[in-house]
Structures are given as structure tokens and as C-alpha cells.
Amino acid sequence: MPDFEPVIGLEIHAQLKTETKMFCRCRAGAFDAPANTNICPVCTGQPGTLPAANERAVELGIRTGLALNCLINEVSVFARKNYFYPDLPKSYQISQYDKPLCGPGFIEIDLKDGGAKRIRVTRAHLEEDAGKSLHALGSEELDHTLVDFNRCGIPLIEIVSEPDMNSPEEAYAYLTELKQLLEWTGVCGCDMEKGELRCDVNISLRPRGETKLGRKVEIKNLNSFKAAKDSIVYEISRQAGALARGETIAQDTRLWDEKAQRTEPMRSKEMAHDYRYFPEPDLPPLRVTAGRLEAAKKEAGELPRAVRARFQRDFALSAYDAGVAASGRELAAYSEACMRLAADSGLGAKPVINLIGGEFLARLNERKIAPPDIAAKAISPAALVKTAALVSAGKISASAAKTLFTKAWDTGKDPEALLNELGLAQVSDSAQIETWAKEAIAAHPKAAEDFRAGNEKAIGPIVGVLMKKSKGRANPQLAGEIVKKLLL
Amino acid sequence: MKTAVEIASGVAGKKFRAADVLEERLKLINEQDAEIGAFLEVFAETARVQAAAVDAKIAAGGKPGRLAGVPVAIKDNMLYAGHRMTCASKILEGYIAPYTATAVENLIREDAVIIGRTNMDEFAMGSSTENSAFRKTRNPVNTSCVPGGSSGGSAAAVAAGFCPIALGSDTGGSIRQPAAFCGVYGLKPTYGAVSRYGLAAFASSLDQIGPFAADAADLELAFSALSSRDPKDSTSVAFPPAKPWDGIGGVRIGLPKEFFSGEGMDRETLALTRAAAVKLEKLGARLTEVTLPNAKYAVPAYYIAASSEASSNLGRFDGIRYGFSAAGANLKEGYQKTRGLGFGPEVKRRIMLGTYSLSAGYYDAYYLKAQKIRTLIKRDFEAAFEKADFIISPTTPSPAFKFGEKVSDPIAMYLSDIFTIPCNLAGLCGVSAPAGFTAGGLPVGVQFLGRPFSEPSLFGLLKVLENV
Numbered sequence: 001m002p003d004f005e006p007v008i009g010l011e012i013h014a015q016l017k018t019e020t021k022m023f024c025r026c027r028a029g030a031f032d033a034p035a036n037t038n039i040c041p042v043c044t045g046q047p048g049t050l051p052a053a054n055e056r057a058v059e060l061g062i063r064t065g066l067a068l069n070c071l072i073n074e075v076s077v078f079a080r081k082n083y084f085y086p087d088l089p090k091s092y093q094i095s096q097y098d099k100p101l102c103g104p105g106f107i108e109i110d111l112k113d114g115g116a117k118r119i120r121v122t123r124a125h126l127e128e129d130a131g132k133s134l135h136a137l138g139s140e141e142l143d144h145t146l147v148d149f150n151r152c153g154i155p156l157i158e159i160v161s162e163p164d165m166n167s168p169e170e171a172y173a174y175l176t177e178l179k180q181l182l183e184w185t186g187v188c189g190c191d192m193e194k195g196e197l198r199c200d201v202n203i204s205l206r207p208r209g210e211t212k213l214g215r216k217v218e219i220k221n222l223n224s225f226k227a228a229k230d231s232i233v234y235e236i237s238r239q240a241g242a243l244a245r246g247e248t249i250a251q252d253t254r255l256w257d258e259k260a261q262r263t264e265p266m267r268s269k270e271m272a273h274d275y276r277y278f279p280e281p282d283l284p285p286l287r288v289t290a291g292r293l294e295a296a297k298k299e300a301g302e303l304p305r306a307v308r309a310r311f312q313r314d315f316a317l318s319a320y321d322a323g324v325a326a327s328g329r330e331l332a333a334y335s336e337a338c339m340r341l342a343a344d345s346g347l348g349a350k351p352v353i354n355l356i357g358g359e360f361l362a363r364l365n366e367r368k369i370a371p372p373d374i375a376a377k378a379i380s381p382a383a384l385v386k387t388a389a390l391v392s393a394g395k396i397s398a399s400a401a402k403t404l405f406t407k408a409w410d411t412g413k414d415p416e417a418l419l420n421e422l423g424l425a426q427v428s429d430s431a432q433i434e435t436w437a438k439e440a441i442a443a444h445p446k447a448a449e450d451f452r453a454g455n456e457k458a459i460g461p462i463v464g465v466l467m468k469k470s471k472g473r474a475n476p477q478l479a480g481e482i483v484k485k486l487l488l
Numbered sequence: 489m490k491t492a493v494e495i496a497s498g499v500a501g502k503k504f505r506a507a508d509v510l511e512e513r514l515k516l517i518n519e520q521d522a523e524i525g526a527f528l529e530v531f532a533e534t535a536r537v538q539a540a541a542v543d544a545k546i547a548a549g550g551k552p553g554r555l556a557g558v559p560v561a562i563k564d565n566m567l568y569a570g571h572r573m574t575c576a577s578k579i580l581e582g583y584i585a586p587y588t589a590t591a592v593e594n595l596i597r598e599d600a601v602i603i604g605r606t607n608m609d610e611f612a613m614g615s616s617t618e619n620s621a622f623r624k625t626r627n628p629v630n631t632s633c634v635p636g637g638s639s640g641g642s643a644a645a646v647a648a649g650f651c652p653i654a655l656g657s658d659t660g661g662s663i664r665q666p667a668a669f670c671g672v673y674g675l676k677p678t679y680g681a682v683s684r685y686g687l688a689a690f691a692s693s694l695d696q697i698g699p700f701a702a703d704a705a706d707l708e709l710a711f712s713a714l715s716s717r718d719p720k721d722s723t724s725v726a727f728p729p730a731k732p733w734d735g736i737g738g739v740r741i742g743l744p745k746e747f748f749s750g751e752g753m754d755r756e757t758l759a760l761t762r763a764a765a766v767k768l769e770k771l772g773a774r775l776t777e778v779t780l781p782n783a784k785y786a787v788p789a790y791y792i793a794a795s796s797e798a799s800s801n802l803g804r805f806d807g808i809r810y811g812f813s814a815a816g817a818n819l820k821e822g823y824q825k826t827r828g829l830g831f832g833p834e835v836k837r838r839i840m841l842g843t844y845s846l847s848a849g850y851y852d853a854y855y856l857k858a859q860k861i862r863t864l865i866k867r868d869f870e871a872a873f874e875k876a877d878f879i880i881s882p883t884t885p886s887p888a889f890k891f892g893e894k895v896s897d898p899i900a901m902y903l904s905d906i907f908t909i910p911c912n913l914a915g916l917c918g919v920s921a922p923a924g925f926t927a928g929g930l931p932v933g934v935q936f937l938g939r940p941f942s943e944p945s946l947f948g949l950l951k952v953l954e955n956v
Contacts, residue, residue: 041586041587044809045804045809046567046586046587046810047565047567047573047575047580047583047688047689047804048565048566048567048589048684048685048686048687048688048689049685049686050684050685050720050721050722050723051722052719052720052721052722053722080800082799082800082803082846084803084806084823086806086808086819089804089808089809090803090804091800091803091804091806092800092803147808274847274848276799276800276843276846276847276848276851277846278796278797278800278846278851278855281691281692281693281723281797282689282692282721282722282723283722283723284722284723
């Protein structure tokens with residue numbers, strides 16, 4: 001089969017995190033609200049109603065643009081996209097067309113080989129969401145479709161990339177990076193299950209070395225980043241197969257069938273749209289003054305990529321550890337506070353990040369502490385650093401450290417004081433460890449035999465019993481050495 | 489018949505009651521509206537409740553509003569919560585407004601009494617009110633003539649004395665032309681001076697709500713109550729502080745040579761317009777010729793721009809959520825039947841025209857070209873207003889015509905708005921004032937156009953002319 005290069009562009013719809021809708025003051029983001037309870041004359045398209053733009057949405061739109069290195073247009077224009085559908089009450093969607101809020105920008109993604117690639121962003125524009133159609137086709141009891149307008153009018157930002165990605169992995173990296181940016185800047189909740197983030201793929205193939213673009217196919221109905229990636233893998237093989245057979249690719253829109261793991265063409269009739277875009281006469285052009293832009297820039301702060309680079313530079317973290325420490329804005333602030341304390345006490349950042357990446361995140365998860373609550377509800381950076389220092393100095397074993405860490409978190413007590421109080425200090429006394437080791441060997445005669453027969457792994461259960469007998473306090477390294485010595 | 493100013497001061501001063509004023513007008517409507525046909529519905533019951541509330545408030549020592557007890561009719565394209573609103577279209581038959589238009593609310597806040605909804609051309613598309621799906625409205629001055637349109641019912645209601653003030657909407661002349669035909673005052677305020685929230689949209693960038701009144705003082709009173717910056721209408725603006733009117737002396741009145749050519753025009757209408765200009769000159773105004781070279785493109789540009797917006801604005805009448813709905817075998821057929829049966833021929837004509845103008849491949853040649861002409865016309869006016877403070881012209885090329893005279897010829901009907909359309913395209917304020925009668929006894933209107941937000945001086949000018 002000839003070698004084809006995939007060319008991929010992505011269109012993302014992100015729901016902006018606002019209290020109210022884009023053009024009326026109905027509540028937005030109440031995902032679980034009963035159908036048609038967050039509606040008003042404006043968002044149900046009653047006669048005589050007019051849109052009034054949500055300033056907060058504009059602000060979040062600007063912030064998004066800045067995070068994507070976009071040019072923020074001083075003047076942008078809302079436009080009507082006209083089409084008939086029951087979930088579109090005005091028969092037009094207010095969007096932006098030839099003059100979007102955000103012009104060209106870019107996102108940098110990390111490549112597997114360690115390099116980085118710049119993916120250009122064509123534009124990002126504000127628009128309102130449509131309602132939700134609940135089809136009951138084929139149902140005996142319900143032969144009609146119901147519409148829920150709660151979602152209608154919720155502010156969205158549509159982010160369109162250039163076709164700069166050339167593999168499913170690059171597309172996935174772009175989505176991940178974009179999601180982190182949107183979450184980091186607080187513009188979007190990014191919960192795909194709630195439809196807060198939606199993604200469409202544009203993909204074409206061309207013979208490697210060719211510069212002209214092939215016929216592109218749009219893929220819709222992608223409910224996760226994994227689905228996006230899988231659909232790209234599928235389309236690459238489908239299109240490559242067709243091209244290799246000398247067929248031409250139909251320029252169409254296809255739906256991803258998650259169950260069947262393949263794309264299916266949408267009915268071509270549904271695509272034959274002329275949206276008759278024209279400037280929305282009910283809204284004056286949107287102006288972003290220089291002052292407003294400056295304020296937004298100041299507020300934007302440092303972006304994840306810059307924080308990761310700084311962590312690697314200032315705290316000598318590996319790229320991986322920097323990624324862990326800065327996986328979210330609040331976590332990055334917490335990690336940084338810990339690493340600074342560690343540096344002041346002469347402890348390196350590594351033991352701190354190990355603890356954050358392990359126990360700390362596990363506890364957050366377990367206790368369902370949301371990132372904004374880290375500062376208020378999590379263990380103090382000072383206590384975390386002290387625990388890490390105890391581990392690092394060998395004063396406590398890793399398993400006992402878990403107990404200590406949880407206790408310190410729950411009680412707010414000083415870890416050093418707790419260490420003595422709970423008797424968790426690591427035991428490095430050879431005589432004591434030997435006593436435990438003998439008991440452990442006696443408990444596992446079969447394992448002892450296996451080890452002597454040359455099965456190195458058989459030592460595991462014996463050391464396990466030893467650790468248990470020591471209540472996790474035995475120095476694990478020493479424990480291993482002593483068991484070996486006794487067995488040989 | 490008492491004027492609105494007289495009613496408001498009498499009710500406020502407890503000389504008479506709002507309830508009595510209302511009953512007097514309801515009686516007149518009851519006796520005469522079967523013939524005139526100004527109203528689609530009289531809100532007798534809720535009006536009585538309102539009038540009683542105004543009387544009770546004043547009796548209790550409450551502060552009377554500026555329109556205390558004044559009966560006001562509203563055009564049937566404005567929403568008044570709990571009341572029917574149809575835009576004189578079958579497609580909205582039975583629709584009950586879920587909220588109240590800001591303009592109507594502003595009147596109610598000033599203690600006006602909403603007396604009913606008036607007939608109109610369907611969705612405000614027309615110049616004779618003959619496009620109403622429900623009834624014929626006759627010109628009270630001569631019942632064999634149309635009242636003009638699209639706000640024909642409101643003009644007729646004021647002309648017949650059913651109410652001293654009525655609201656209309658003006659997209660290309662729909663207040664001024666019927667005012668001229670019925671011999672009353674009609675104001676198209678500056679774009680943005682009155683909130684459009686709650687006015688069923690025809691052409692959003694051109695629509696404006698305005699009052700009809702029998703004299704200039706009532707017109708001013710109504711406008712002062714209507715005008716407000718409304719956060720619900722992003723195109724509405726706070727009325728800027730205006731230069732106070734300091735008399736007619738030295739006021740420059742511009743006569744556009746294109747509007748006085750006499751070509752295709754009724755001679756009497758032209759003569760009465762000139763006579764009005766001469767009267768003002770005698771009182772101290774200065775007459776000057778101005779030119780509006782692009783005004784000749786105004787009618788075609790208007791029909792493209794307005795129809796384009798209308799094609800989008802009227803898409804919401806789809807039979808899904810409210811109004812008339814015809815069942816179909818599938819979604820598309822449901823849309824086709826609902827809209828096919830619900831809309832009248834003129835509305836369909838304009839939806840098709842507008843849809844075409846916005847279509848891929850035609851947008852530049854039609855919609856965009858119309859916008860460019862709009863800009864040129866705006867510039868023409870800016871230049872003219874360098875030389876003149878107000879521009880005078882006939883309101884219409886001829887006085888009220890007979891029923892059926894122009895229905896078969898849409899272009900002739902469209903051309904009856906030739907003098908009123910440029911004002912909407914440029915966002916100016918414009919008024920039609922009575923200028924006398926033809927030998928046949930038909931009223932003639934004279935139109936004055938002013939710079940944006942020059943309404944205060946415009947009222948000054950109207951009062952001077954009225955007192956001659």
C-alpha cells in the first residue's frame with residue numbers, strides 16, 4: 001500500500017463557565033435541571049425578544065483567545081446562522097462569522113520523541129448553543145420528538161485549528177493540551193459527558209510528500225478524546241484503503257459509531273445547508289477596548305506550559321514530574337508552595353513531588369476534593385514537606401508514611417510529633433529485624449525452600465510478613481538483606 | 489374630544505376620572521368601529537381595571553403619571569402580557585403574550601390605559617392595511633379609502649377619536665404614511681430612541697415604535713413617555729441631552745430637489761407641502777435647497793435589506809412552540825404546511841425575496857449592495873444636514889387611495905413609501921404632520937426629517953406650524 005500522510009484539523013466547542021446564558025439571564029450550566037426549567041421568552045424565541053450579550057462570556061472568550069495566543073480583534077461582529085430545526089427556536093443561531101472575537105493563534109503540543117510542535121489556531125468565536133432534541137423514534141408509546149430548551153442559549157466558544165496535525169497521537173495531544181488550557185484558565189469545565197466540551201474532526205489523506213490537500217471528511221458525534229483518536233485511526237485506514245484501490249474520497253460528514261468502532265456517512269441531505277449568514281442586526285459590533293484587553297492579559301497569569309518549563313528549570317524536575325506538579329492551576333500553586341518550603345529546608349523537590357503524585361492525589365481523589373478547594377481542605381504544604389523529609393531521611397518506611405500522612409492530614413498535627421505518638425518511626429535495629437525475619441521465614445517454609453532453590457522472587461512473601469509483623473516500621477532495605485542472609 | 493394633555497391633567501387634578509374618560513371612548517368605539525375597523529380587539533375589561541387603579545391611586549394621594557388615564561391603543565405587533573397578539577397574521581392566531589413590551593410598559597408606568605390592539609398589514613408588510621388576515625380598516629376621513637399602512641388601525645383609531653394616542657411601528661413609513669392618509673400626526677423616532685423589546689420584529693435594523701396623536705403636544709407627551717434606554721434592547725441608547733428649542737427664527741429648512749421634482753406626484757400634495765414651507769419661512773425660518781442624490785435607490789435597497797432581515801426574523805414561526813401549527817407527515821412537511829397556510833401572500837413574497845438576497849452567490853449582489861446604498865444615503869443626509877436643520881418633503885406622493893387600487897401591483901404599493909424610506913435607512917427621526925386637505929377632502933401630510941435625536945426641536949417646529 002502506498003504511504004499516505006493524514007492531515008487533521010479539529011473544531012472544538014467549549015461551554016463557557018458563566019452563571020447565565022449568552023443572550024438572556026437564564027441560568028446556565030445547570031446540567032441536571034428538569035427539562036425546560038431554565039428558559040424564558042428570549043431563549044425560546046418568543047416574538048419581540050432581543051438578545052443582550054453576556055459580558056462575562058465575552059471576558060471568558062477573550063481569556064480563551066489569550067491562552068491560545070490569538071489575536072483579539074478590537075471589533076468583532078455577531079452573525080445569524082439561519083436554518084430550521086425544532087431545537088433552534090429563533091430559526092437562527094447567533095454566532096460570529098467573518099469577524100470573530102479571536103483571530104489567528106497557536107497551541108504547542110509535546111511530541112512522543114520529546115520535541116514540541118506548534119498547531120495553528122485559525123480562530124475562536126462566541127456563539128450560543130441550541131436546545132436538545134429527545135427523539136423517541138420507533139417507540140410504540142412515543143412517536144414524537146421532545147425538545148428541552150435548558151441548553152438553548154448557553155455560551156460556547158468554537159475553536160478551529162488549522163489542519164496542522166498528522167497523526168492520531170498529535171490530535172490527541174492537541175485535545176489534551178487544549179483541555180488543560182481551558183481548565184487552567186477557568187473558562188470551561190471540560191466535562192465531555194455533560195457536553196461541556198465537544199469535538200469534530202476534519203481529516204484527509206495525501207501521498208506523503210504531496211503538498212496539495214486531499215478531499216476532507218468531517219467526523220461528528222465524538223464523545224471523548226479517545227473516540228476522536230479511534231475515529232482518526234479508523235478513517236486513516238478506511239481512506240487509505242479506498243485511495244489504494246483507486247477510489248476517490250467523498251467529501252462528506254460522517255458519524256462515529258462508538259459501538260461498531262467505525263464511521264458511517266450522514267445522510268447527504270442534511271448537509272445541503274446554505275446558512276445565509278448575515279450580521280446580527282439586534283447586536284451592535286462587539287468592541288474590546290485596549291484597556292479591557294490589558295486587564296484581561298494581567299488577569300490571565302502564567303499558562304501551564306510556562307509553569308512546567310519553570311518547574312523544570314527552578315526545581316530541577318523531570319518533564320514528567322513537572323507535568324504532574326502542574327497538571328492543574330491550583331495543584332501547581334500548591335506544588336510550588338511545597339517545593340519552595342522543601343528548598344528552604346534543604347530538601348530537594350523530588351521527594352515532595354513523589355508524595356504529591358502518589359498519596360496526595362490519591363487522597364484528593366478519594367475525598368472528592370475539587371481543585372479550587374485544595375488550599376482550604378488539603379494537608380498544609382508544611383506538613384506535606386515534613387512527611388516527605390521523614391521518608392527521605394529514612395526515618396519512616398514508605399508504607400508507614402502512608403499512615404502518617406493520612407493522620408497528619410486528618411488531625412492537622414505536626415508529622416514529626418505524630419511519628420513518635422504513633423510509634424511509626426522506622427526500625428533499623430538489625431537484632432529486632434532478625435527476630436521478625438526468623439518468624440516470617442518460619443511462617444513460609446515453602447517460599448524459603450523455593451528461594452534456596454534459586455527463585456529470587458520467592459523472598460517477596462517473606463518480607464511481606466516481616467513488614468506486617470513490624471507494623472510497617474522495618475527498614476525495607478535492611479529487612480530484605482537480613483532475610484537473604486538468613487536463608488543462604 | 490379631549491387631548492391626551494387635557495386628560496392627563498384633568499385626571500391628575502381630579503377634575504374627572506380615568507374610568508369616565510375610558511367609558512366615553514369605549515362607547516364611541518362600540519358605535520363606530522364596526523364600520524372603521526381600527527381594532528382587532530378592544531381590551532375593555534383590563535382597561536377598566538387599569539382605569540380604576542389609576543383613579544384609586546390618585547384618590548389615595550399617589551403621584552399621577554404623565555399619561556394618567558389616557559387611553560392608548562397599541563398596534564397588534566406589540567406584546568402586552570396576558571393579551572392576544574397576532575401581527576394580523578393567521579400564523580399567530582390565538583397567541584397570548586407571555587410578557588409586556590418595554591414601550592408598552594413605559595406607558596403603563598405613566599398610568600396610561602391600554603384600550604386595545606389595532607389592525608395592521610400582516611407583520612407590518614404593506615401600505616394600506618389591506619394585508620391584514622382578519623379585517624378591513626377604513627379611513628375615517630373617507631371610508632372608501634384605505635387608512636394607509638402598515639399601522640393603519642392605529643392611525644384610524646386616533647383619526648376617529650377612539651383614543652388620543654396610539655402606538656405604531658415604522659420600518660419604511662408605516663407610521664408616517666397612515667398618519668398622512670388619516671390627517672393625524674405620526675412620529676418615527678430616531679433609531680434606538682425607543683426600545684424594540686416586545687415589538688415582533690419585521691426588519692430589526694429599521695423598525696422603530698412611535699406614537700400617533702391628534703396634535704403636536706400629545707405627540708411630544710407620548711414620545712417623552714416612550715423613549716428610554718433599555719438593557720433588553722442592545723440597539724437602544726440613552727437620549728443625549730438636546731439643545732433646547734429656541735424658536736423658529738433662523739431655523740434652516742432644507743427642500744431636497746429630488747423630492748420636489750413633481751414627477752409622478754400629486755400636484756395638490758406638492759402644493760400643500762410647499763405652502764407649509766412658505767408658512768415657516770414667513771415665521772422666520774430660512775428655506776434652502778438640498779440634494780439627496782442616492783435617494784432614488786432607497787426603495788430597492790430598502791426592499792432588499794428589510795426583506796433579508798424579515799426572512800430571518802420570521803423563521804421562528806414554525807408551528808413548533810406556539811401559534812398556528814399544521815401537521816405534516818414529517819418535519820419538513822409540517823414546516824411547509826404551517827408556513828404555507830399561516831402566512832399571507834405579501835409576507836411570503838418578502839420572505840422569498842429576502843431568502844434569495846441572503847443566499848450563497850447572491851449575498852454580495854443584493855444584501856451587501858443594499859447595505860452600501862444605505863451608507864451612501866446616510867452620507868447624503870449628513871451632507872444635507874450641514875446645510876439644513878430639518879428637511880421637508882411630502883410624506884407620500886399622493887393622498888389616500890381607494891381599496892383594491894394597488895393590491896394587484898406590489899411595485900406601485902412599494903413606491904408609495906418613496907419619501908419615508910430614506911429616513912429609516914439612515915436612522916433619522918421623521919414626522920408626518922397634517923398639511924391641509926385636497927379639493928376632494930383628503931388629508932395631506934408634510935414630512936419633516938431631523939438629525940438623530942433632534943426630536944425636541946422637531947416638536948418645537950411642529951407646534952409653531954400648528955399654531956399658524
